[in-house]
Amino acid sequence: MTRIVYYTASTLNGFLADAENSLAWLFAVDDAGAPDIAAFMDGMGVFVEGSTTYEWVLREEKLLENPAKWAQFYGSRPTYVFTSRELPVPEGADVRFASGQVSDALPEIIAAAGGKDVWVVGGGDLAGQFLDINALDELVITLAPALLTGGAPMLPRNLGPDRLTLRDAVARGQFAQLTYAVSK
Structure with missing residues (x-):
């Protein structure tokens, strides 16, 4: 059965990107392990x-100038923007x-997944839209040793412990990876 997973990296205080939508803070972390x-x-x-x-990836990786690099990141999988x-x-x-509404596109997205899972890459508000319609099944949050004073929030929604069940917590080098099941 197809699951919808929000897999993301976050600062310790819950930001995906800084105020300029940059991930420089993330790439400054030693990625060994x-x-x-x-x-x-x-x-x-x-x-x-x-x-x-989408625009950040295009710009930062220069994918329009080097379209062959797209396959290195996404393979042949469809990407919905x-x-x-x-x-x-x-x-x-x-x-x-x-x-428009995530709910309108959801049947097509699930069909395109071909029985595999759907990765909500980002941002946080889009993941929140999946959560709003009870379509988000799992959160995988990789916490990085960094703090920001502002920027794009990881998931700008209220979500209480009654809907989250910790499935896994592991250290991965400088990162802590937490996996939560999201109940409907």
Whole structure:
């Protein structure tokens, strides 16, 4: 059965990106022993992200200038980008744009996953939209040894302990990875 998983890195105080939408704080952390993202991605059939995340990846990795790099990050999996704007697509990439309510696009996203899981890459508000419609099954939060004074929150929603069950907590180098099941 297809699960929807929000897998993200966060500062200790709950930010995904700084006030300029930069992840420089994350890349400053020694990644020796960091979680194996490739192993996680093997179980994913579809990626879902917001336009800020998508545009950051395009810009930072220069994917429009080097479209062959897209496959290094996403493989041949479809990527759904939620946006109200027209955005560029790297040549050969399977990018599908969605606008409006997550609930409207959800059946298509699940079908495209082909029985594998759906990775909500980011941002936090998009993950919150999945949570709002009881479609988020799991949170995998990789906490990094960094603190920011502001920026993009990891999950800008209220979510109490009555809906979260800790499944795993492990040290991965400088990171702590927490996995929670989310009840409906």
